[in-house]
Amino acid sequence: MQRFTLLILSxxxxxxxxxxxxxxxxxxxxxITVGSIFFNSGKTEYSAPPPTTGYTSNTNSAGINLxxxxxxxxxxxxxxxGRVSGNYRYDKYLDASNNVTFRKKExxxxxxxxxxxxxxxxxxxxxxxxxxxxxVDGGLGNARTEGFTYTSTYRETYKGKSxxxxxxxxxxxxxxxxxxxEQVGLDLAIGYVFSHTQQKFTTDTFRDVGIDxxxxxxxxxxxxxxxNNHGVTLSMGIQVFIGRKK
Numbered sequence: 405m406q407r408f409t410l411l412i413l414s415x416x417x418x419x420x421x422x423x424x425x426x427x428x429x430x431x432x433x434x435x436i437t438v439g440s441i442f443f444n445s446g447k448t449e450y451s452a453p454p455p456t457t458g459y460t461s462n463t464n465s466a467g468i469n470l471x472x473x474x475x476x477x478x479x480x481x482x483x484x485x486g487r488v489s490g491n492y493r494y495d496k497y498l499d500a501s502n503n504v505t506f507r508k509k510e511x512x513x514x515x516x517x518x519x520x521x522x523x524x525x526x527x528x529x530x531x532x533x534x535x536x537x538x539x540v541d542g543g544l545g546n547a548r549t550e551g552f553t554y555t556s557t558y559r560e561t562y563k564g565k566s567x568x569x570x571x572x573x574x575x576x577x578x579x580x581x582x583x584x585x586e587q588v589g590l591d592l593a594i595g596y597v598f599s600h601t602q603q604k605f606t607t608d609t610f611r612d613v614g615i616d617x618x619x620x621x622x623x624x625x626x627x628x629x630x631x632n633n634h635g636v637t638l639s640m641g642i643q644v645f646i647g648r649k650k
Contacts, residue, residue, distance in 0.1 A: 517543015564607030
């Protein structure tokens with residue numbers, strides 16, 4: 405994502421004709437913002453003095469955040485609007501010792517919601533127009549997890565899912581719109597977001613004592629979690645300005 409952003413920045417700095425912004429009240433601003441697209445892969449090796457055996461931990465993560473939006477200019481500089489948000493994240497954890505995987509965990513989280521935003525442009529001259537934005541989103545989601553654990557005496561597998569999940573996000577950001585033509589602009593922004601998530605998670609665990617293929621113990625657990633998160637966001641988007649003055 406960082407390399408892609410640098411390429412886009414280089415492109416917009418070196419190309420394009422001189423275009424001046426002339427926003428007016430009543431214009432529409434449909435667009436789409438990519439909050440994040442990421443893929444991470446990591447490996448950690450754990451070692452200890454004999455007779456303890458070390459192990460290797462591998463982590464893979466991927467995710468995407470998309471927000472289609474529609475804004476309306478209530479003045480020559482201020483836009484109010486609504487948006488739809490969609491988030492997906494996948495995490496996979498593998499722990500292995502002597503090339504044998506003894507622990508595995510996979511998590512999948514999907515969220516969707518509705519939100520509103522207010523954007524104010526500072527100036528209307530030049531190809532680069534700075535702006536500030538405040539946004540609030542809320543919605544529902546679901547999560548699933550599954551995995552297994554091996555020990556010397558048993559094998560344990562589990563599957564879980566959230567029966568009820570909700571979230572609220574509130575954020576502020578500052579950025580710049582680079583005009584690519586009379587009616588199209590590219591947004592780049594950095595911001596702060598506060599997130600509150602609440603979910604009820606139900607997990608079924610099955611234990612095979614003796615590792616003979618027979619389930620000897622079954623456990624069902626229900627856990628309600630509430631999480632607050634503070635984060636920094638880097639976003640990129642495309643905006644279309646309908647009804648612009650020339």
